[in-house]
Amino acid sequence: MTSQIPESADVLVVGAGPGGSAAAAHAAAAGLDVVLLDAATFPRDKTCGDGLTPRATAELIELGFADRLAASPRIDGLELHGWGATQRVPWPAGRFPAYGSAITRMELDDELRALAVTRGARMFQGAKAIDVEMSGDRISTVTVDSPEGQHTIRVREVIVADGVRSTLGKKLGREWHRDTAFGVAARAYVPSTRADDNWMGSHLELRAPDGELLPGYGWLFPLGSAGGDLNQHSTGSGPDQHSTASGLLNVGVGALATSKRPAHMALRPILDHYARMVGDEWQITGKPARLTSALLPMGGAVTGVSGPNWMLIGDAAACVNPLNGEGIDYALETGRLAAQRLGSPDHTVQWQQTLVEHYGLAFSAARRLAGVLTVPRAVPLLGRPGIRSAKLMSLVVRVMGNLITEDDADLVARAWRAAGHVSTRIDDRPPFA
Numbered sequence: 001m002t003s004q005i006p007e008s009a010d011v012l013v014v015g016a017g018p019g020g021s022a023a024a025a026h027a028a029a030a031g032l033d034v035v036l037l038d039a040a041t042f043p044r045d046k047t048c049g050d051g052l053t054p055r056a057t058a059e060l061i062e063l064g065f066a067d068r069l070a071a072s073p074r075i076d077g078l079e080l081h082g083w084g085a086t087q088r089v090p091w092p093a094g095r096f097p098a099y100g101s102a103i104t105r106m107e108l109d110d111e112l113r114a115l116a117v118t119r120g121a122r123m124f125q126g127a128k129a130i131d132v133e134m135s136g137d138r139i140s141t142v143t144v145d146s147p148e149g150q151h152t153i154r155v156r157e158v159i160v161a162d163g164v165r166s167t168l169g170k171k172l173g174r175e176w177h178r179d180t181a182f183g184v185a186a187r188a189y190v191p192s193t194r195a196d197d198n199w200m201g202s203h204l205e206l207r208a209p210d211g212e213l214l215p216g217y218g219w220l221f222p223l224g225s226a227g228g229d230l231n232q233h234s235t236g237s238g239p240d241q242h243s244t245a246s247g248l249l250n251v252g253v254g255a256l257a258t259s260k261r262p263a264h265m266a267l268r269p270i271l272d273h274y275a276r277m278v279g280d281e282w283q284i285t286g287k288p289a290r291l292t293s294a295l296l297p298m299g300g301a302v303t304g305v306s307g308p309n310w311m312l313i314g315d316a317a318a319c320v321n322p323l324n325g326e327g328i329d330y331a332l333e334t335g336r337l338a339a340q341r342l343g344s345p346d347h348t349v350q351w352q353q354t355l356v357e358h359y360g361l362a363f364s365a366a367r368r369l370a371g372v373l374t375v376p377r378a379v380p381l382l383g384r385p386g387i388r389s390a391k392l393m394s395l396v397v398r399v400m401g402n403l404i405t406e407d408d409a410d411l412v413a414r415a416w417r418a419a420g421h422v423s424t425r426i427d428d429r430p431p432f433a
Helices: 018-029 053-062 068-072 105-117 169-170 265-275 328-341 349-372 376-385 390-398 409-427
Strands: 010-014 034-038 076-083 087-089 124-127 129-135 138-146 149-160 182-191 199-203 216-221 250-256 290-297 311-312
Touching: 010 018, 018 034, 018 053, 018 105, 018 149, 018 328, 034 105, 034 129, 053 068, 053 076, 053 328, 076 390, 087 390, 105 124, 129 149, 129 169, 149 169, 149 328, 250 265, 265 290, 328 349, 349 376, 349 409, 376 390, 390 409
Parallel strands: 010 034, 010 149, 034 124, 076 199, 149 311
Antiparallel strands: 076 087, 129 138, 138 149, 182 250, 182 290, 199 216, 216 250
16 A cells, blocks of 8 residues: 555546456556545455355456465355255356355455465545535545545546446436345354355244244355454454455345335344344354345446546445345456456446446346345245246256356256346336436
8 A cells, every 4th residue: 555645646546445456457457647546544444254155256267366365165066945955056167166265354355365466456545525626527636635635636438437326426416226126234253163164054934023924035154264353354464354254254134125025024023033043054153243234226227327537336336246245256347348448548338338238138137036025925935936946946946046157058047038128128228228
């Protein structure tokens, strides 16, 4: 991290989460003068399930994280539970690795932003982009608020990766539409003797403490065994600066909602209840700690994702899977794709088209299905027979894990794209439009 914010940069990347850091790393490796900003000081925590799908794993390997992944938990698939049945479903084989992983966001984000710096990006922490000055329809300067005061940076291009709220995105006209499904989620950490498990746990039958069936699911992601203190917060010292506490699981609950069917859920008691419910099965040896929660735009439910010399990526562009809240893979991918577009004369139409080409069909179909799942009665109707079929659950994992690509030509992939085509034709507002 350098100390003095520069007067200019070829590329300003706002936000040093997985998407922003990946974009900065790719752009810097291509020889561009890159400045990476984040309002936080690293390492910092982030509300997330900490799970890495095979698609996210593939992107991390391309970034040069193969050795880091080899030292992290290997996740071979999902252990799905519901309605008295259990299915262990390996990650489907295909163009991605046949395994995933789990790394806390405190570790992953800090290591990714450090990678961007080693590639040549200049990193400034505790620096928030708060405004822009336009020259015609292009951003000419960005105003940055830092502990040393306000600064302006002259920019050629800007990649906006400042998360779900996207402060800078709003300044540039980004709007989040909540008429399609969005997510509410909470996560915590618990100690467990199953922290080295090779399976992610997922309970599709999520219930409130009073037994009410909820439109969501619960998860348990093993984070491996490493020394540390569960209750240590990110103060810049102690074990959280480097690793998870000894034998940790990430435990969380998520629910789907729309503006018509909001999720009126008290997340803390639901998460506590869920942790107790799975306590014996997952050998949990303590209470949930460090609980955080978040609201998630999903499925490209935003407009204003690009302009002549700027692009929104990752969570800022609502690139989050509507069926499970997964966003790390999309963040890493959109960071790479945006870096590849740098130097193009105008991103306004082309970046929106890029997002639509890569994610539009899947997002439209997935958020329509997610909308159905906000109706509690639909959950057991679909889930009870499905959980008893290994083949059907393998298909579900492939869809929910974002493991179908535009290059796949098998029957399932063609059917999923066909559903997307039908869905986009009847969308009131297609993804990113």
